[in-house]
Amino acid sequence: MLAGLQNVTFEFGARVIVKDATWHIQPNERIGLIGYNGTGKSTLLKLLTGGFSPSKGTVEKSRDTTIGYLHQDLLSFDTNESILQVALGAFERVIQLEKEIEELGKELERTGDEKTLHEYSDKLHEMDTLDGYNIHHTTEEVLQGLGFSNADLHRPYKEFSGGWRMRVLLAKMILAKPDLLLLDEPTNHLDLPSIEWLEKYLQHYQGAVVIVSHDKYFLNRMVTKIIELYQKELHVYNGNYEFYETEKEIRIEMQQKAFENQQDYIRQNERLVERFRAKASKAAMAQSIMKKLDKLDRIEDVSVERPNIRINFRVDKTPGKVLVELDNISKSFGEQVILDHAKAEIERGDKIALIGANGKGKSTLLRIIAGIEPIEGERKWGHNVDESFYAQHQLESLNLNNTILDEMRSCGAQMTDAELRTLLGCFLFSGDDADKKIKVLSGGEKARVALAKTIVSKANFLMLDEPTNHLDMHSCDLLIDALKKYEGSLVIVSHDRHFISKTANKIWEIVDHQIKEFKGGYDEWVAWNERMAAQAKQVASSKKGEQKANAAPAPAPVVKEKPVEAAPKNQAINKEQKKELQKQQRQFQQAEEALNKNKALLKTLEAQLADPAIYADKDKFLEAEQGYKKAAEENKQLEQKYEAVFNLLMELEEHAG
Template sequence: MLTISELSLQRGGVWLLERASITIQSGQRVAIVGANGAGKSSLFQLLLDELSPESGDISLPGGCRIAHMAQEVASSDRSARDFVLDGDIELRRLEAELAAAEARDDDYAQARIHGELDIHEAWSAARRAESLIRGLGFSDADADRPVSAFSGGWRIRLNLAQALMRPSDLLLLDEPTNHLDLDACLWLENWLRRYPGTLLFISHDRDFMDRVATHVVHFDQNRLDTYSGNYSAFERQRSERLAQQQAGFEKQQAEIAQIQKFIDRFRAQATKARQAQSRVKALERMERIAPAHIDSPFHFEFPVADKVSNPLLSIRNGAAGHGDATILSGLNQTLLPGSRIGLLGPNGAGKSTLMDALRGESTLLSGERTTGEHLAIGYFAQHQLESLDLDASPFVHLQRLSPKASEQKIRNFLGGFNFHGDEALASIRTFSGGEKARVALAVIAWQRPNLLLLDEPTNHLDLEMRQALTMALQSFDGAIVIVSHDRHLLRNTVDEFWLVNEGRVKPYDGDLEDYERWLADRRVDESAAPKRQALDSGSIAQSGLNAGAQNGSENVAENVAESADDRKARKRVEAALRQTISPYRKQQSGLEKQMERLQVELSELEQSLSDPSLYDDANKAKMKDLLARQAKCKGQLEDVEAEWLEISQRVEDLEAQMA
């Protein structure tokens, strides 16, 4: 159990938390949400003892093992496999102790350490590390490549794999999906749902939170508010709470105005002065209800070009790749005004290669690329951020594109991307990744494209900006081609999918759920390839040590192929599991609705109990009734939450069998 009591924290003179308290039970998977700068990452620093609060306490069980995902990784000549294995600190300690015992020829120590390595399952460590690497999108050959050979985004994936490799009771993940593609996101969701410890994670991916979280902790007005259920349940509960809060605020404002009117009218009259003074004290005692500030700071659009060609772009009999290596062939794609296409496909299948070919880059090795007379492309990819002038401001970036544009027009446009006042004129060198991404999107929108090619546009963007981007794309009249791991964005902005796989690009008839099943079947088929076989128990520990020291090259392999009959049998088992899981999912959904209803009822009761007049002698019976109803409601909510957790665990166990 993690307990935070009366915690107060400030950074740079700004209070992030004031007397905040929450309790997180063991085994819960908690999404941490809140506005940028609210203190989400600072909470992780507190848990890691990298930061000290002004007051309050954080309590963790004794001996709690914490694993966290680093945000940066230095260049290293260690192989990817060894780097991931380094996450298991206890394994590395035992290996070092064994090497020292062997050096001094201490048979007793060697036998003891071999036993500990056996308990630690050292024999499977290299295999587990390779499984993590493969799940996060690396090829088998990548396991032997040095960390220095990978780009920054792929190194972050290695950081994530290293954190997952570390045995832990509490796992802290800060934006784990930022540098992942859709396939890796789906794999990570399944891994985290099976994680036995307590998970705290920061994410701006709605679908990821919906699939992983059992609870949500919200940073709100220097408090920590806990909600049961996933992110969608949180949104519904919060919107209802805000609506009640707003109604309470408006009612209170009317009451305050009435009291103030009485005070102003009778303060000077001797006969009414005492009553007026009592009203003043009542106003001072009144706990003010905050207005519901829920408006997003982002409001922008992609103005379409004045002229549009039809078709905008076409490729005929094309092939795309790099140098002499052809990745895609038989390309026959046409983009019309209004086309809204999402690209799907396994990692490395060629989605980014296709995007570059559509742009007319050198990846188009052969074929005919025809563009409309008025084609205007707006392209976004993560490396586009590197092309920004770090010494220029957002204002200057747009002014260079349109020197004749008025200062007010540029400022108004930047305001939609939440660049106001001095921030619009500041150098972007010190901007965060999310702020630079907003500058890049503003530059694209300013140029009025009629074709948007977007390669992972939501990386580094927070929830509010992602929602604003979704709304802007919904109203965009031009053509769109998107590669994204954000399923919420894809569901709400594209009309059709293209599947990039096995060197071809074809229309995909299914939806994202069908694609997820297709990926799962593909992983099962791949798992029928040769598999590693564990050694006999007498040599397990030494084999594990050799695997760690020699990149796992000493494992014994056995070819295991899945026959057609076995595959049919497996399909029947999977179908039976799907039938079994269906009623549990319905029960889970019904319990979530019960929790939401009880949360609303509890909020209404608490609102009624906040009425000062309730504590008059004349209202004692009413107060007693409200308190009884409140206690009953809390008890019912606890029972429903417990049942929901039990059903959710059953669902997860069945899903794990299907994975």
């Protein structure tokens, strides 16, 4: 066991966070720690690291166990050092060794002392054992994986925003390779490519990892065990997040039945007490029943903690077919070009996810769509569009002197106070929270108020920039459910892959300063990209093999390309496109078969020419040589035809997609 809790109870004042909890973390475990916002997940991590002491029980840790803990409080750290130097801080011993080796080297040059030579050799050996000569390369690799460019590496840490600083500290932590990594919302400040890189890195991490995250997609790919903090207890599920969801439903159903059975039992016994209490002869029996009820271990009602409230949108007007038209749009910030003569249309019913790496201009494009970003080119609203825009800057429009409830009333939703309070519950404002003043709220709480206002606006076109950033999983699910039923159109910027996969029917990317559209959901887009990458790799491999064959007589590899699949079934492809696609697929297969057949012939002729016996017969040699030249020339033509058909297929599929 690396670390854990043994019969731990922890209280904040009168509030119990966890009661009699036992949790042992074993080497190489991948654990997701989950629970509703405010239940105490971060508190549990602080207990494990010694940041808090339990009210009762013990926190256990092996003497040699090293722990790395990534959390928001780390942002108070500041320095003038470059981000490369900060991340290299993970290798304290190696950096110390570098200094010692340098000093010993100078002393050795000066004295030639044998004792110094031995010490110098020992230090070199330790450096080699710690793989110290590769730390700069490894650190650069990790920082680049987390989204930093080469030019960024030598910039001062203090120049970067909070999100980028958190990436540097994450890099430093994983480079230090502690036995146990505790990561509190590690994907909050990452874009999609960086999240994917982190997944791959952590999957091969030689140590245990505990992750607190509201990113279901990330948890599904990362963890093999779920620990849920629910009703002040820790519940263990031996599987990923999908397994947890299925198993949790079964457990809730069983707990609900047990709760109802116990309530029936309590009611029956209470009726007996009422009946017997007045009779002197039965008073002792009534007392006995009451004592038995007092000692009863009460089962919690599962519906108490977070009821399944629904968010309902109200759309007043139906817009025209095209909501927004972007024509010949160009946008740049100094030398950084975002869009260059780009075009796009948003149609009624579109639910678009705008995705890609940070810095590519997603939020800028969203502001262009909203009509609040200066541009070159033309942007036109369609007929009857009633829009609502949610982004971090919307927080500035909140009236600081209003209560949350006042702020919700001010957006003209025509909802009763009871309905508004119910809705605010979905956005993690329960009970008296709705009466808090806006000015006392944290940044995350203000963001949730602004999002709630956007949701109740009765708009038929929503623009949402990172709407799930300050929500827990349950609230995300409620929002997903609402957006699925939403009759209007929307554009979302989000790095939450689960959220995108459940809400979007189109994917937009900014590629080469143009808006590239994919007509299909996120999972289809991922599958299409993987298919295109595999086909490109096979073509590159085929070309490489061909170049090898032409450079020297050697057996040529047989190309085993998979036939190109048709576009996803749910995409609308007209009959002509489908017919042409099928025709090109047939031609592709024919070209592939002819190429493979010719390569097999080339292989046979090469084997003949490699046989010394053939050179004894001049006629046979000339025949084989001429046959080889002819086959090689034919191979070249077949390769060109194969490539042409392949490229046409890619274009057709992309157009269909």
